[in-house]
Amino acid sequence: MKRARSRIKEELFALGVVLVVLVAFPAGLFGYQAWRAASAGVKIVEIVARAPEQGGFSPDRLSLQVGEPVRLRLSSPDVVHGLTIPGLGVNVDEIYPGKVVEVDVTPDKPGRYAFACTRWCSVNHWRMRGVIEVTGGSSLVMATTEPPLFQQLGIDLDATPHEAQATPSAKPSTDAGAALNAKLPQDLTDPATRRTLTPAGAFDDLRTDPANAALSDADIWNLLAWAWMKDVSPTALARAETLYARDCAACHGPDGKGKGPAGLNLPGMQKMDPAMPPGPADFTDPAHMLAASDVLLQGKLLRGGMGTGMPEFGSLYTDEEQWTMIAYLRTFLFAK
Ligand code: HEC
Numbered sequence: 047m048k049r050a051r052s053r054i055k056e057e058l059f060a061l062g063v064v065l066v067v068l069v070a071f072p073a074g075l076f077g078y079q080a081w082r083a084a085s086a087g088v089k090i091v092e093i094v095a096r097a098p099e100q101g102g103f104s105p106d107r108l109s110l111q112v113g114e115p116v117r118l119r120l121s122s123p124d125v126v127h128g129l130t131i132p133g134l135g136v137n138v139d140e141i142y143p144g145k146v147v148e149v150d151v152t153p154d155k156p157g158r159y160a161f162a163c164t165r166w167c168s169v170n171h172w173r174m175r176g177v178i179e180v181t182g183g184s185s186l187v188m189a190t191t192e193p194p195l196f197q198q199l200g201i202d203l204d205a206t207p208h209e210a211q212a213t214p215s216a217k218p219s220t221d222a223g224a225a226l227n228a229k230l231p232q233d234l235t236d237p238a239t240r241r242t243l244t245p246a247g248a249f250d251d252l253r254t255d256p257a258n259a260a261l262s263d264a265d266i267w268n269l270l271a272w273a274w275m276k277d278v279s280p281t282a283l284a285r286a287e288t289l290y291a292r293d294c295a296a297c298h299g300p301d302g303k304g305k306g307p308a309g310l311n312l313p314g315m316q317k318m319d320p321a322m323p324p325g326p327a328d329f330t331d332p333a334h335m336l337a338a339s340d341v342l343l344q345g346k347l348l349r350g351g352m353g354t355g356m357p358e359f360g361s362l363y364t365d366e367e368q369w370t371m372i373a374y375l376r377t378f379l380f381a382k
Pocket residue numbers: 172289290293294295296297298308309312323325326327334335338343344346347350351352354355356357359371
């Protein structure tokens with residue numbers, strides 16, 4: 047009898063343990079989360095990140111209020127994703143399947159903030175984008191954005207691609223250009239003007255100038271490499287290199303030759319004008335790249351290759367990041 051009773055006691059105890067594990071503990075956790083959220087007055091927003099074929103981010107459109115604290119709870123049911131919301135300073139490198147990552151944000155300005163996945167989660171990764179619409183506050187602080195340079199200058203991004211006539215026989219070198227100690231014309235020293243010029247056009251101008259008679263063609267190319275790269279800080283360039291690996295290499299290739307795995311069979315490529323390149327641009331092709339101004343390249347980066355599958359990066363990169371990215375693209379042709 048006594049024995050049986052202690053058995054019952056043991057069983058009751060075990061049942062108690064099971065109940066605590068099954069009910070009380072999760073309830074406590076849940077309650078804790080809710081309490082924590084409520085205590086901070088934080089609005090919880092769940093965002094599930096799935097590979098684009100499975101729907102990408104859901105939701106991919108969010109509406110938030112200026113000054114409203116929000117806790118984003120990010121999760122993934124499939125593979126590792128990342129999240130960047132550049133306008134709100136949010137960067138999450140890893141959203142592991144089965145784990146929840148929390149980030150707190152309080153938008154302080156109204157506007158449209160693009161967000162994107164930062165990991166090559168599938169060949170369609172570059173489609174994985176979303177937008178946060180922030181309203182409220184004073185509409186006076188709404189950022190007034192100037193139209194991009196290519197629009198101000200009336201440059202047609204889709205004009206027939208031109209090819210440079212003269213191209214360097216070896217990779218121009220910035221160091222060799224600097225070592226020449228030559229005086230650059232004003233339009234090459236002023237970044238705003240230089241961005242509107244093509245390296246090939248600048249070559250023709252310098253070559254026909256009698257003042258440069260003593261310089262070889264290679265010297266002039268070296269001088270131009272230096273003119274294009276001298277104002278770019280190594281730190282900014284290193285940042286662009288990271289962004290390139292994250293956002294561009296899958297299509298344009300780590301070596302810039304345009305043969306990245308995600309660049310093959312892009313939707314819309316077949317339907318493209320036969321005059322267009324058959325895939326992502328080859329940044330190592332001198333005839334093509336030296337005939338493009340920085341403004342043109344930035345324009346394409348801002349707008350994306352319509353119908354070609356190249357996404358736009360205007361909403362993800364700051365102005366400075368855009369220009370240093372273009373400078374980084376030049377390093378595929380201009381060596382140290
Ligand atoms: C999904 C694939 C894809 C991704 C990702 C991608 N591109 Fe492209 N890109 C293309 C394709 C395709 C073209 C060619 C069509 C065109 O010229 O518009 C192109 C063209 C360009 C051009 C125009 C070149 C020219 O000579 O006209 C630039 C500049 C460029 N990409 C830069 C970038 C940068 C920088 C990134 C990363 C931030 C990037 N691209 C990411 C597919 C991609």
